[in-house]
Amino acid sequence: MTDFYPHIPVLLDASVEFLITDKSGIYIDTTLGGGGHSSLILQNLNRDATLLGVDQDSEAHAAAAEKIGDDSRFQPISGNFGYLKTIIPANYHGKVTGILFDLGVSTHQIREPGRGFSFQHDGPLDMRMSELSGVSAYDVVNDYDYEKLRDIIYHYGEERLSRQIAREIINRRPIxxxxxxxxxxxxxxxxxxxxxxxxxxxxxxxIEVNRELDVLKQGLTDALELLSPGGRIVAISYHSLEDRLVKNFFKSGNFEGTVEKDFYGNPVTALKMFTRQIITPSDEEIKNNPAARSAKLRVAEKTRGDE
Ligand SMILES: C[S@@+](CC[C@H](N)C(=O)[O-])C[C@H]1O[C@@H](n2cnc3c(N)ncnc32)[C@H](O)[C@@H]1O
Known part of the structure; x- marks a missing residue:
């Protein structure tokens, strides 16, 4: 039995407040984790509401089940939010009131040496958020060729010394x-x-192991289809690559951020940004939970067709 490190939910009150527009609505928490956000969502919903909690990590589901307990409004769903439309039952499609993305890894995943996410503990090179993922960190570190490794370190890590680091990794194989x-x-x-x-x-x-950016694009695209008109997406991101995708999608409905215009020059968008400013944690929240320091919360609302 491994130790379980509880995860402190980030931007909890603000995200739940923005998410809930109908106390009897249908909600999806796409990143259930330890159930921190889901618990507060449930506390704020009526008895006839529904919350679907998605996570690809079986350990997260076990922790969330313990936190949430027996609640007939809650349905856990195992799977990757990159396949959101496939894993959410068809009877909810087009009817969802609010969808939450609290991206990245949980404290439990980071602190558990056996998962291989942390450079502060010795562990196997794994980093898979789901035991079903094919590629592990070991494969990336030991099998990728120089160009691929360099590009991943440069683009996904935004690290200047990507060439030297890729070369050193290759020289030291096997790692x-x-x-x-x-x-x-x-x-x-x-x-x-x-x-x-x-x-x-x-x-x-x-990011490479879990294909995080491709999965996020697909997850946001599916989320838009699942929402009912006026429904909201609330996204908390933790690094600039994720935040850029979220920002562009909320602004324009695509990942390049190009807003299409109609014949009269009016913007045609499937979503509108609900918050002008990004919401970030207070100094006090960061002091109590340093993992929150890079969090950015954005909210968008699906347009109703007549807007
Ligand atoms: C930051 S934690 C969420 C914590 C949660 N909000 C809480 O308060 O307890 C992110 C969770 O999302 C899960 N996750 C990340 N990417 C995912 C994906 N593509 N599909 C499903 N779950 C994912 C991770 O396994 C992790 O448990």
């Missing part, structure tokens, strides 16, 4: 554990920001 990977990265770094670079490379590999 079996998270600490061996960390040593390889540290060997090419210098200066005060070593830890930030290590974190960036680990982030890059995690």
């Amino acid at each position: 079996e554990t998270t600490l061996e990977l960390r040593e390889a990265i540290e060997n090419v770094l210098y200066g005060r920001y070593i830890i930030k670079s290590v974190a960036r490379v680990f982030q890059a590999i995690r």
